Amino acid sequence: MTTIQYLSYSKPKRALLKTLQFFKSIPSKCAIFFKKIPGFFYKIFSKLASPFVNLYDALINGDWKTKLTFLFSGFGEISRKQYIRGFLHLIFEIVFIVYMAMFGAGYLSKLHNFGDFASGQIEIDTPPFIVYRYQDDSFMILLYSVISIVIILCFSYSWYSSIAFSKKLQDMLGVGKHTSDKELLSSLTNRNYDKTLLAFPMLGILVFTVIPMLIMICIGFTNYNSYHMPPKQLFDWVGTSNFENLFGMKNSGASEGYAYIFVNILLWTLIWAFFATFSNYFFGMIVAIMINAKGIKLKKLWRTILVTTIAVPQFISLLLLSKMFSDVGFVNRLLESLGVISTRIDFLNQKYLSNVMIILINMWVGIPYTVLICTGILLNIPADLYESARIDGASPYKMYMKITLPYMLFVTTPYLISQFVGNINNFNVIYLLTQGRPLITEVPNDTNAGATDLLITWLYKLTASSAAVDYGLSSVIGLIIFCIVAFFSLVFYSRTKSVKNEEDFQ
Numbered sequence: 196m197t198t199i200q201y202l203s204y205s206k207p208k209r210a211l212l213k214t215l216q217f218f219k220s221i222p223s224k225c226a227i228f229f230k231k232i233p234g235f236f237y238k239i240f241s242k243l244a245s246p247f248v249n250l251y252d253a254l255i256n257g258d259w260k261t262k263l264t265f266l267f268s269g270f271g272e273i274s275r276k277q278y279i280r281g282f283l284h285l286i287f288e289i290v291f292i293v294y295m296a297m298f299g300a301g302y303l304s305k306l307h308n309f310g311d312f313a314s315g316q317i318e319i320d321t322p323p324f325i326v327y328r329y330q331d332d333s334f335m336i337l338l339y340s341v342i343s344i345v346i347i348l349c350f351s352y353s354w355y356s357s358i359a360f361s362k363k364l365q366d367m368l369g370v371g372k373h374t375s376d377k378e379l380l381s382s383l384t385n386r387n388y389d390k391t392l393l394a395f396p397m398l399g400i401l402v403f404t405v406i407p408m409l410i411m412i413c414i415g416f417t418n419y420n421s422y423h424m425p426p427k428q429l430f431d432w433v434g435t436s437n438f439e440n441l442f443g444m445k446n447s448g449a450s451e452g453y454a455y456i457f458v459n460i461l462l463w464t465l466i467w468a469f470f471a472t473f474s475n476y477f478f479g480m481i482v483a484i485m486i487n488a489k490g491i492k493l494k495k496l497w498r499t500i501l502v503t504t505i506a507v508p509q510f511i512s513l514l515l516l517s518k519m520f521s522d523v524g525f526v527n528r529l530l531e532s533l534g535v536i537s538t539r540i541d542f543l544n545q546k547y548l549s550n551v552m553i554i555l556i557n558m559w560v561g562i563p564y565t566v567l568i569c570t571g572i573l574l575n576i577p578a579d580l581y582e583s584a585r586i587d588g589a590s591p592y593k594m595y596m597k598i599t600l601p602y603m604l605f606v607t608t609p610y611l612i613s614q615f616v617g618n619i620n621n622f623n624v625i626y627l628l629t630q631g632r633p634l635i636t637e638v639p640n641d642t643n644a645g646a647t648d649l650l651i652t653w654l655y656k657l658t659a660s661s662a663a664v665d666y667g668l669s670s671v672i673g674l675i676i677f678c679i680v681a682f683f684s685l686v687f688y689s690r691t692k693s694v695k696n697e698e699d700f701q
Contacts, residue, residue, distance in 0.1 A: 253362040261361045271361025284357040291350045299343035306340040309333035332426040415670035437667045452638035468618040479565025501563040513627040
C-alpha cells in the first residue's frame with residue numbers, strides 16, 4: 196500500500212489498519228527476538244570469559260615481571276617506569292591486606308549467622324554492680340561485611356587491571372614502544388579527561404548509593420525488627436519470609452493483611468504520582484498560555500505573584516492548608532456560617548475525599564513551578580509557526596495540539612519523568628497534610644498504614660513511628676520503590692524523543 200492510498204482512508208480505517216498490522220507483525224517480531232537470544236548470551240559469556248582468558252595469557256606468555264605482578268600488584272608497571280600507576284596498585288594491595296586481616300575477615304566469618312553472642316549481664320564490684328557486656332552487633336557485622344565484599348571486588352578489578360596492563364606494557368616493549376608517567380598524566384588530562392572528572396562522583400555513588408542499597412537488600416532477607424534489635428539482640432537470615440509476608444504468599448492472617456495493605460498503597464502511589472504530575476503540568480501550561488496571550492495586561496505582575504508563592508516554604512503552606520481543611524478549621528467554620536453544611540466535614544480524614552483533596556492541594560502548591568518553566572519555553576517557540584498556522588486557517592485548539600504541545604513535550608519530557616519519579620517519593624505533601632489518614636481498617640493493621648499513605652510514608656511508619664518496628668519488611672518496600680523508580684527513570688527516559696532525537700531541537 197502506498198502512502199497516498201493510506202492517507203486517503205478515514206481515521207477509523209487507518210486505526211484499524213494499524214491494529215491489524217500490529218497483530219500481523221507479532222510472529223515475525225517474536226522470531227527475531229528468539230533469533231537474537233543465542234547471540235545475546237554469547238556476548239555475555241564472551242565478556243565474562245575475557246578477564247580469565249587475559250589472565251591465562253599473562254600467566255603463560257608473560258615474562259617474569261608480569262608473572263610476579265600476580266603476587267605484588269603493580270610490580271610489572273613499576274619495573275617498566277609506570278611509577279604512578281604501579282605504586283597506586285601496590286598501595287591498594289597493602290591497604291587491602293591490612294584491612295582484611297584486621298577487620299574484614301573477622302566480620303565476613305560471622306556473616307552466616309550475624310554473630311553468636313549479643314549481650315549479657317556481668318557483675319562488678321562497684322555500682323551499678325550489674326552491667327551489660329556487648330560482643331556481637333548484627334548490624335555492624337552486616338555493614339562491615341558488605342563494605343568488605345565491595346572492597347574485595349574493587350581490589351579484584353585493580354589486581355586484574357595491574358596484570359593486564361603489565362602484559363600490555365610487555366607487548367609494547369616487544370615492538371619497541373616505551374611509555375612513562377608523563378604519558379599517563381597527559382592521558383588523564385586529555386583523552387581520558389572524562390574519567391578523571393567522573394572519578395569522585397563515581398566514588399560518591401559507590402559509598403552513598405550502592406553500599407546502602409546493598410545493605411537494604413540484605414536486610415530484606417533478615418528478621419531485623421523490634422524483637423531482634425541490635426546490640427541487645429541478634430537478628431538472623433530468614434530467606435524470602437519478608438517477601439512472602441508482603442505479597443501474601445503465606446497462609447496466615449498477618450500475611451494476608453500485609454498483602455491487602457501493600458496492594459492498596461501501591462495502587463494509590465501510582466495514581467497519586469500520575470495525577471500529581473500531569474495535573475500540575477497541563478494546568479500549569481494552560482495558566483502560562485493564558486498569561487502569555489496577547490491582550491493580557493500586567494504580565495510581569497502575574498509572574499511576580501507566582502514567584503512570590505514559590506518563595507513561601509512548602510512546609511509552611513502544607514501545614515497551613517492542613518489546619519484550614521481540618522474538622523475544626525477555617526473552611527468548615529466558613530461553610531457553617533454560610534449555612535452550606537450542618538455537620539462539619541473532615542476533608543483530610545475521609546476515604547476517597549482525602550485522596551481528592553491531596554491532589555487538589557498539590558495543584559495549588561505545584562502549579563506555580565510549572566507556570567514559570569512553561570513560560571520560558573513558550574517564549575522561545577518561533578512565532579513564524581503560529582503565523583503560518585493562522586494563514587492556513589488553523590484554530591487555536593489545532594495550533595495547541597500541533598505546535599505548542601509537541602514542542603513543550605519534546606523539551607519537558609525529562610522533567611515530566613523526574614516529576615513522576617519524585618511524586619512516587621513525595622513524602623512532604625502526604626505526611627504534612629494527612630499523615631496517611633484515614634487508617635485502613637479492613638484488615639488488622641499494627642503499622643498505622645492509611646488510605647493516603649504512599650509506599651515511602653508507609654516505610655517511614657514501619658521504621659520510625661510504629662510500635663512494632665520492622666526493618667526487614669521496610670527494606671523489601673524500599674527495594675520495590677527502587678525497582679519502580681528505576682523502571683520509569685531508565686526505560687521511559689531512554690525511549691523519549693528528547694533523548695533519541697536530541698539534535699532535532701531548534
